[in-house]
Amino acid sequence: MCDSCGCNITPGNRHLVAEGEPGHQAIDVLQHLLSANDHAAAHNREHFDRHGVLAYNLMSSPGAGKTALLEATLQALAGEFRIAVIEGDLETENDAERIRRHGVPAIQISTGSACHLDAHMVHHALHDLDLDAIDLLFIENVGNLVCPASFDLGQHRNLTLLSVPEGDDKPAKYPVMFRAADAVVFTKTDLLPVFDDFSIERATRYLRELASAAPVLNASVRSAQGLAAWLDWLRDDMRALRARIAGGEAVRPAVQPDGAALHAAESAA
Amino acid sequence: MHELSVCQALVEQVVRVAREHGAGSVARVTIGVGALSGTEPALLRQAYPIACAGTPAEGSTLEINERPIRVRCALCGAETDARANRLLCGACGDWHTQLLSGDELLLEQVELAKLAEAI
Numbered sequence: 520m521c522d523s524c525g526c527n528i529t530p531g532n533r534h535l536v537a538e539g540e541p542g543h544q545a546i547d548v549l550q551h552l553l554s555a556n557d558h559a560a561a562h563n564r565e566h567f568d569r570h571g572v573l574a575y576n577l578m579s580s581p582g583a584g585k586t587a588l589l590e591a592t593l594q595a596l597a598g599e600f601r602i603a604v605i606e607g608d609l610e611t612e613n614d615a616e617r618i619r620r621h622g623v624p625a626i627q628i629s630t631g632s633a634c635h636l637d638a639h640m641v642h643h644a645l646h647d648l649d650l651d652a653i654d655l656l657f658i659e660n661v662g663n664l665v666c667p668a669s670f671d672l673g674q675h676r677n678l679t680l681l682s683v684p685e686g687d688d689k690p691a692k693y694p695v696m697f698r699a700a701d702a703v704v705f706t707k708t709d710l711l712p713v714f715d716d717f718s719i720e721r722a723t724r725y726l727r728e729l730a731s732a733a734p735v736l737n738a739s740v741r742s743a744q745g746l747a748a749w750l751d752w753l754r755d756d757m758r759a760l761r762a763r764i765a766g767g768e769a770v771r772p773a774v775q776p777d778g779a780a781l782h783a784a785e786s787a788a
Numbered sequence: 789m790h791e792l793s794v795c796q797a798l799v800e801q802v803v804r805v806a807r808e809h810g811a812g813s814v815a816r817v818t819i820g821v822g823a824l825s826g827t828e829p830a831l832l833r834q835a836y837p838i839a840c841a842g843t844p845a846e847g848s849t850l851e852i853n854e855r856p857i858r859v860r861c862a863l864c865g866a867e868t869d870a871r872a873n874r875l876l877c878g879a880c881g882d883w884h885t886q887l888l889s890g891d892e893l894l895l896e897q898v899e900l901a902k903l904a905e906a907i
Contacts, residue, residue, distance in 0.1 A: 542901060543815055543816075543899050543900065543901055544809065544811070544899070544900045545897055545898070545899045545900075546805055546809060546897065546898045546899075546900065547896065547897050548801070548805060548895045548896060548897060548898055549894060549895070549896060550801060550894065550895045551893060551894060551895075552794055552797055552798045552801070552819065552893045552894065552895055553794065553797050553893065554797075554801065555797055555800060555801070556797065633790075633793070634790055635790055635793075637793070665790075665826065666790035666826070668826050669790060669794070669825065669826040669827065669893070670790075690873075691873045691874075692873070694824065694872045694873040694875075695824055695825075695826040695872075696826075698824065698875075725873075727883045728873065728874050728875065728876060728883055729873065729875055729883075730859065730875040730876075730883050730884065730885045730886070730887065732884075
């Protein structure tokens with residue numbers, strides 16, 4: 520250790536010496552790195568709230584059955600709610616076309632090489648939707664258990680899907696994603712007899728080990744097992760969210776990146 | 789990988805700070821990152837120079853303060869260290885904990901190489 524080559528400067532004490540460098544000026548910022556995204560997300564959320572739209576962000580790995588669950592949901596809720604869907608994929612309009620077949624407006628966002636949706640992309644897509652004609656908006660994020668969890672879109676809720684063939688330890692392997700979930704839906708549960716090493720109990724325990732109290736639901740689109748319970752959960756949740764919003768609460772997913780909290784403090788100030 | 793997107797957003801913020809303070813270039817940027825932020829420090833270090841290219845932050849040093857994961861137990865009140873996929877209370881083992889730190893993704897400080905070049 521010496522005072523000439525810098526070897527005594529550690530991450531713990533660097534801030535004490537940085538300001539001393541000649542000709543340099545240190546500015547303390549303390550801002551979320553994604554503050555531009557958080558700002559756009561807050562803007563989207565204001566749009567949703569002003570038009571009485573509830574927004575659910577669906578996340579999972581590719582192929583977990585997000586679009587299939589949406590299709591079953593649209594069919595069941597037709598006539599009950601006015602629904603629209605924003606679809607995120609790297610390429611193709613395939614998923615939006617599947618949704619439109621049910622007579623539901625769908626906007627496809629093609630992200631190119633981006634592995635997640637961000638608030639700006641969603642804002643752009645909102646220009647193509649008549650929010651006054653919608654009660655419920657599903658945002659189907661890019662299939663990916665990593666990146667989408669880091670970007671606030673302005674949604675009220677995060678739903679994370681885990682399909683039986685993926686294995687029951689996904690919450691332990693992808694903690695950031697599963698910690699962000701307001702509810703977890705185990706999909707393709709008709710395959711449980713085939714994939715008998717998948718234990719719903721174990722998957723739930725891994726989720727609880729992330730300090731998550733999120734409700735867990737089981738749904739198989741193919742056998743329709745669990746679909747009624749999923750739809751009841753959704754109806755109850757929408758009712759609860761509407762009551763909170765009517766009470767003047769700014770409703771967001773339960774787990775927020777710290778930047779969103781900072782931004783909330785900023786707009787309140 | 790979204791670390792490049794994160795770095796691009798970071799550099800935009802840094803350049804804004806530099807502009808607000810009339811600085812021509814940036815010497816050092818300090819960020820705080822927790823394991824539960826979903827971003828990987830090693831990938832941020834790789835992406836940073838790419839995001840900086842052609843901006844006043846080009847050539848600047850990126851300092852990353854890795855924040856520890858700490859939880860507070862709702863049952864016994866203990867504050868303990870935890871792992872990203874096991875946010876259990878280190879004292880009683882219960883899962884009803886609240887995260888105290890470990891999900892940060894913060895721009896903490898920007899050091900501007902201001903005066904030397906301005907004069």
